[in-house]
Amino acid sequence: MFRFFVLLFCLCIGFSSYARMNKVNNELLADLKELSSAKMQGRKTGSSGSHKAAQYIIDRYTDIKLKSLTTEYRQTFDYKSGFWSIKKGENIVGVLLSDNPNANYIAITAHYDHLGHSGSKIYYGADDNASGVAAMINIAKNLKTQNLKHHYIFIATDAEETGLYGAKAFLNSNLIDTTKIVLNINLDMLAVAPRQKQLYAFSSKTMKPYKALIEQKNNTTMTQFISSNRKMNIKLKTQKVDWRNASDHAIFRKHHIPFIYFCVGTHKYYHTTKDKFENISPKYYVASVKHIYQTILSLDTIQL
Template sequence: MKKTLALAFILATPILGLAQKSKPDAALLLRDVKVLSADSMQGRLSGTEGNLMAQEYILKRFEEIGLKPFNDSYKQHFQINNRRAQVEQATNLLGYLPGKSDKVIVVTAHYDHVGQRNGKIYNGADDNASGVGALLAAAAHFAKHPPKHTIIFAALDGEELGLSGAKAFLEQPPVPLHNILLNVNMDMLGINPKGELYASGTFHYPQLKPYLLKVKPRKQARLVLGHDRPEQGRDDWTGQSDHFRFHERGIPYVYFGVEDHPHYHQPTDDYENITHAFYPDAAALVLDFLELMDNNLQRLPVQQPAKP
């Protein structure tokens, strides 16, 4: 287990700002997933024409929502050093909404996928167009309801190539690392017939558990905590998506995702297989948690993240 940031949590003090039951635009959520997982995007492999098309769509949505760019650009280019990579450069897309505080919540979802294999397109509707759709929905909500904390919305590239985009973000962060209080990562929110969305990370950061327990179930989705203990082996999701790069530096995270399903990393991960009733409610649960944290993070002491 890596070094973790020890945040004191005073159980005797009541949690402020219960989740407000905000409701993302379900039709827009589903449209974003449908566009990003279309055959024309060619599976969004980093460095490909399809990946560039996905970038252009996400950038258009950033502008529509009103996210602010860093240094007049939403793009953060970086080098990929991975033997599986077919290209040397990839691109993170970063926008933010300023808060009353310079302390930061970073919301992440990777937009790349695995591309084409043996003549078949791996569209990655759940992995991870669904996470990007939820990220855009959260950004739209906070654009209309300005946050207390600054929130960075990072659509990351290169997750399928060694979590490269998250690594690059933290090596060249747009804000000082010590200002980042929390990472909320979304990776696969769209397919679960049981209505279960997992929130992983409280084993490492138990001070966040009371907040997650305050998130009330939606009609079609409920939170389940877990998949974060070392003894679980492959069922420990600590290192399985971009949140791990934040964890390496001792920055607390919560990772939202569904358990693996038959479409995971298969050419059948298509828009048609998204659980249309579940997905908008799953995105709403993440938004409820973000609202809770925006209302409460100022009550946690600020400490310098551990070095990797």
């Protein structure tokens, strides 16, 4: 009889952690789906769709109870577009503080802007980059339950597609002492599985000692460390893309801040109207976000 109760107890514990995991995974996919839905109209900087996406991220930060450094997490900024015109962008910035007031910062970035729409043709940007933003929200929620050695700052950047302006505006601001940022983790395109199921961790040379810690593998996904001292180009149709400058981590790199850029590389849906929720790989995405979270937890224990 005792054995029966032990078995029953184990089954109940197993089921409740399974149920919790399922809930978290469902939330992750629901965030991605909502951010890439038709009502967000492709999230072009300054558009009404972009404002809806910003509000959605604010609501999620509020649920998680991230600290705000501004009014409603909003960091608005101006940027030059062409010769004459000045445009407005808006980063959404939330903070999770360690109990140690002298801790350094890990900055997690994911751009939420995309290409917008042309008439009724919507560039949904499910992989690019609703996937990175949903992952960042999921990671923030999970980190909130941990005893952390670093402070964390989560920056949903705007105006990335037009020139990494959100990341520039954040690093030129005084929202926090940016000299205390010891690592940038940039999430941009995580949800369309490459053929070999790789998740690339394109990293600054300074992260080389942590290669073994960053590389993880299971049946669904395989994180592969690539150091930026190899000049890495990936083929994109006929052009080649320099990964070092491909997304917001490039600005952290210019400020000599170590970085890890997690991404799937490019694929046939990239910057097309087919980059939509129906074309992502949910199982691969969930497994990849879990790898990234576990990497962050391991790095958190290290004096970076």
